[in-house]
Amino acid sequence: xxxxxxxxxxxxxxxxxxxxxxxxxxxxxxxxxxxxxxxxxxxxxxxxxxxxxxxxxxxxxxxxxxxxxxxxxxxxxxxxxxxxxxxxxxxxxxxxxxxxxxxxxxxxxxxxxxxxxxxxxxxxxxxxxxxxxxxxxxxxxxxxxxxxxxxxxxxxxxxxxxxxxxxxxxxxxxxxxxxxxxxxxxxxxxxxxxxxxxxxxxxxxxxxxxxxxxxxxxxxxxxxxxxxxxxxxxxxxxxxxxxxxxxxxxxxxxxxxxxxxxxxxxxxxxxxxxxxxxxxxxxxxxxx
Amino acid sequence: xxxxxxxxxxxxxxxxxxxxxxxxxxxxxxxxxxxxxxxxxxxxxxxxxxxxxxxxxxxxxxxxxxxxxxxxxxxxxxxxxxxxxxxxxxxxxxxxxxxxxxxxxxxxxxxxxxxxxxxxxxxxxxxxxxxxxxxxxxxxxxxxxxxxxxxxxxxxxxxxxxxxxxxxxxxxxxxxxxxxxxxxxxxxxxxxxxxxxxxxxxxxxxxxxxxxxxxxxxxxxxxxxxxxxxxxxxxxxxxxxxxxxxxxxxxxxxxxxxxxxxxxxxxxxxxxxxxxxxxxxxxxxxxxxxxxxxxxxxxxxxxxxxxxxxxxxxxxxxxxxxxxxxxxxxxxxxxxxxxxxxxxxxxxxxxxxxxxxxxxxxxxxxxxxxxxxxxxxxxxxxxxxxxxxxxxxxxxxxxxxxxxxxxxxxxxxxxxxxxxxxxxxxxxxxxxxxxxxxxxxxxxxxxxxxxxxxxxxxxxxxxxxxxxxxxxxxxx
Numbered sequence: 001x002x003x004x005x006x007x008x009x010x011x012x013x014x015x016x017x018x019x020x021x022x023x024x025x026x027x028x029x030x031x032x033x034x035x036x037x038x039x040x041x042x043x044x045x046x047x048x049x050x051x052x053x054x055x056x057x058x059x060x061x062x063x064x065x066x067x068x069x070x071x072x073x074x075x076x077x078x079x080x081x082x083x084x085x086x087x088x089x090x091x092x093x094x095x096x097x098x099x100x101x102x103x104x105x106x107x108x109x110x111x112x113x114x115x116x117x118x119x120x121x122x123x124x125x126x127x128x129x130x131x132x133x134x135x136x137x138x139x140x141x142x143x144x145x146x147x148x149x150x151x152x153x154x155x156x157x158x159x160x161x162x163x164x165x166x167x168x169x170x171x172x173x174x175x176x177x178x179x180x181x182x183x184x185x186x187x188x189x190x191x192x193x194x195x196x197x198x199x200x201x202x203x204x205x206x207x208x209x210x211x212x213x214x215x216x217x218x219x220x221x222x223x224x225x226x227x228x229x230x231x232x233x234x235x236x237x238x239x240x241x242x243x244x245x246x247x248x249x250x251x252x253x254x255x256x257x258x259x260x261x262x263x264x265x266x267x268x269x270x271x272x273x274x275x276x277x278x279x280x281x282x283x284x285x286x287x288x
Numbered sequence: 289x290x291x292x293x294x295x296x297x298x299x300x301x302x303x304x305x306x307x308x309x310x311x312x313x314x315x316x317x318x319x320x321x322x323x324x325x326x327x328x329x330x331x332x333x334x335x336x337x338x339x340x341x342x343x344x345x346x347x348x349x350x351x352x353x354x355x356x357x358x359x360x361x362x363x364x365x366x367x368x369x370x371x372x373x374x375x376x377x378x379x380x381x382x383x384x385x386x387x388x389x390x391x392x393x394x395x396x397x398x399x400x401x402x403x404x405x406x407x408x409x410x411x412x413x414x415x416x417x418x419x420x421x422x423x424x425x426x427x428x429x430x431x432x433x434x435x436x437x438x439x440x441x442x443x444x445x446x447x448x449x450x451x452x453x454x455x456x457x458x459x460x461x462x463x464x465x466x467x468x469x470x471x472x473x474x475x476x477x478x479x480x481x482x483x484x485x486x487x488x489x490x491x492x493x494x495x496x497x498x499x500x501x502x503x504x505x506x507x508x509x510x511x512x513x514x515x516x517x518x519x520x521x522x523x524x525x526x527x528x529x530x531x532x533x534x535x536x537x538x539x540x541x542x543x544x545x546x547x548x549x550x551x552x553x554x555x556x557x558x559x560x561x562x563x564x565x566x567x568x569x570x571x572x573x574x575x576x577x578x579x580x581x582x583x584x585x586x587x588x589x590x591x592x593x594x595x596x597x598x599x600x601x602x603x604x605x606x607x608x609x610x611x612x613x614x615x616x617x618x619x620x621x622x623x624x625x626x627x628x629x630x631x632x633x634x635x636x637x638x639x640x641x642x643x644x645x646x647x648x649x650x651x652x653x654x655x656x657x658x659x660x661x662x663x664x665x666x667x668x669x670x671x672x673x674x675x676x677x678x679x680x681x682x683x684x685x686x687x688x689x690x691x692x693x694x695x696x697x698x699x700x701x702x703x704x705x706x707x708x709x710x711x712x713x714x715x716x717x718x719x720x721x722x723x724x725x726x727x728x729x730x731x732x733x734x735x736x737x738x739x740x741x742x743x744x745x746x747x748x749x750x751x752x753x754x755x756x757x758x759x760x761x762x763x764x
Contacts, residue, residue: 005584008609012576111408119412121597126629131610140608209573213601214627218410218571254577262578263540263567 002258004136009254011137017250018150022205023227024234024242025157030077030198031228032174032237034191036085037095039102041202042220043109044080048073048203049215050113053122062211065124069207070200077199080105081192106220114217121214146208153201158239166193174237222266226253229273235283244284248272378653382432385650386711387678389434389685397435399684399694401677402442402459402467402487404474409446410571411471413596414669418470418493421654421670424661425677428653434681435694440464446570447471447541452478460485465697466680468492468509468673472499472543479503487697488683488704492676493669498546500725505701507726509676516638516733517547517593518554519749520616523636523735524589525558526756528614533561535587537578537602539594540567547618548593555591563587568594572601579605592617600627607631622665625741632738638749640668641715641734643760648716655714671714679710679719716760732760 030038051072052065060068084105088098129141139147161167172180173190181187202224209223226249234245249269256268276284383390403422406415419441426437440462442455452469456478459467465486469475470493482489482505491499492509499506524531534555538548545567552562563585566578575598582590583606592602592615599619604627606615617637624632644655644666654674658666683703684694692699708721720729735747735754748758755762 002584005580008580008584009577012580016574016576114408114412118416119410121600121623121627123597123600123623123627125626126604126631128629131608138610212604213573214597214623216410216571216573216597219573222573254580257577257581261567262575262581263569263572265574265577
């Protein structure tokens with residue numbers, strides 16, 4: 001085995017795991033609370049990325065671009081709940097019906113975006129900063145900052161869920177929505193807040209990926225699907241589970257590169273999900 | 289109670305079904321991508337695969353720069369040529385270049401050209417460029433007293449063979465006699481359908497070696513991949529003979545893989561070692577693992593066969609991973625300099641040769657006319673469709689001279705076979721075809737290096753030969 005390669009792939013895996021952790025937590029906040037298979041999460045990702053790229057392209061600073069990505073994500077996520085899922089829920093739509101509607105929204109949205117903004121990649125320019133060498137592992141400054149930010153974000157979400165009134169309401173809605181309503185939790189607002197928070201987190205992830213590459217209409221699906229896999233892998237309903245699932249996924253996708261070509265990453269994800277769910281259907285971290 | 293529950297359940301099911309049907313309808317509408325089959329004009333949108341926007345102030349005066357036509361500059365005035373002021377001038381330029389159609393009355397002649405191009409998906413920007421180039425040619429042909437040309441464009445998505453097949457069926461059903469296609473697999477897929485008609489099929493962009501001698505009706509609209517790509521290996525062997533280990537990073541797509549094989553074959557023929565062949569998905573946002581594997585393979589040089597924004601993603605992934613060797617590829621656009629933060633300095637690539645300063649009035653019709661018309665710089669794909677549209681117009685005139693129907697594909701093929709050459713192109717050179725393979729010959733490729741964000745022509749590739757230091761002017 002090439003030890004240097006393994007070491008670098010390990011570092012890459014941790015970077016990817018941190019990125020996927022943010023995406024997986026965003027899924028966890030939405031799916032665990034509302035049980036909506038929100039495929040249009042991928043559209044949120046793309047819109048947030050374009051929001052950031054357009055803002056930076058218009059001359060605003062990059063941090064403003066990051067805020068725009070978060071804002072676009074939060075607003076679009078909340079609108080999805082208010083404008084689509086709430087109505088479907090009221091009309092008795094099944095989970096599958098919501099999934100189809102969500103997929104339709106994604107496809108229509110991406111096509112409209114292409115018509116409006118073109119399919120040409122939009123860059124925010126290259127983020128400088130060079131790279132850091134840690135024990136023979138090379139990590140760019142942008143990636144290092146992202147890992148730190150991901151740790152802070154995940155910590156903040158967990159604190160929010162445990163300490164804040166809204167966070168506890170979300171957790172209650174996950175466990176038993178009827179009981180939560182009976183004790184005065186406004187489920188409708190909790191759902192809106194879940195979509196807004198989860199989508200804002202995804203906006204941050206989209207900002208990072210746009211900084212690394214560029215905004216493109218098709219950029220949303222791969223990371224969002226990987227984040228979904230990570231959430232299932234870790235166990236639905238547990239934020240820590242989503243984080244653990246993301247790190248396992250990031251490491252395995254990258255360390256798989258010791259033997260497999262890089263474009264097999266997605267296949268590795270699903271094989272791991274398949275194997276883990278066979279052995280532990282509840283995911284790596286069992287719900288309470 | 290049961291009846292009530294049943295009715296409620298039935299109503300809920302009906303609503304669910306309606307929701308599902310609505311979603312499927314939305315999916316279908318979205319997937320159709322809107323207007324596919326109307327005869328229309330392309331929008332003047334961005335084309336990113338250009339051979340360069342350049343600032344004359346920053347260009348090295350000692351080199352030949354492929355593009356001076358910044359949209360903000362006065363596109364009508366170039367170093368050596370100007371756009372003709374009126375139709376008589378355009379006709380004179382066409383005639384002087386060898387496209388003299390004055391002996392034929394073309395006032396009532398209309399030719400319909402079918403197009404199989406991306407109008408949805410990640411490559412829409414390429415399709416827009418292709419259509420814009422063809423549309424410019426049609427306007428100039430009309431101004432030169434040539435036939436009226438109408439286009440019937442069908443969407444092939446991101447080079448999707450199934451969409452291409454559906455588009456080809458529509459074109460054949462409408463009796464279109466000549467078709468411009470793009471993307472290798474998408475073109476190969478339509479050959480059986482084309483063969484059910486008499487249509488002439490030009491593989492106008494994306495030609496690869498596996499399309500040669502496939503059909504009597506499939507002709508290449510650009511120099512085939514057999515010409516330029518091995519020159520990347522030649523360049524490394526010649527310029528840096530101490531480099532012996534190479535890796536490739538290639539789109540996981542048929543045409544790209546075929547092109548990469550040409551490079552790797554030449555590299556190993558030259559005695560080089562191939563350390564890794566890494567495939568990456570089209571539009572992949574994370575090429576980090578592939579870059580790490582390449583670096584781990586101890587490659588000293590990397591050949592990229594990816595296009596558009598993926599070139600920037602690949603360069604970033606390699607440089608982020610600490611790769612310091614040469615990176616060579618097959619495509620570049622100004623957005624790559626922005627997306628890499630200048631990390632594309634020294635990047636070398638080979639593509640169809642373009643030189644916006646070329647002293648050739650006919651070539652200037654495209655080189656100056658395209659930026660003026662669209663507001664974006666020249667690019668390879670619009671140039672290919674510009675050239676090909678003029679070639680089709682000339683073939684149609686030849687058919688008319690022989691008393692035939694200019695919309696008859698068989699007659700067009702016969703005319704091409706009888707004289708497989710065209711007198712001029714946007715590269716300032718004639719164009720020819722090998723009637724056995726249907727490959728396009730003569731038209732050269734350019735080898736460029738990015739210097740300060742500007743592509744600088746460093747060599748010409750013609751007939752598979754790398755000519756370091758040559759320029760398009762040297763070929764005349």
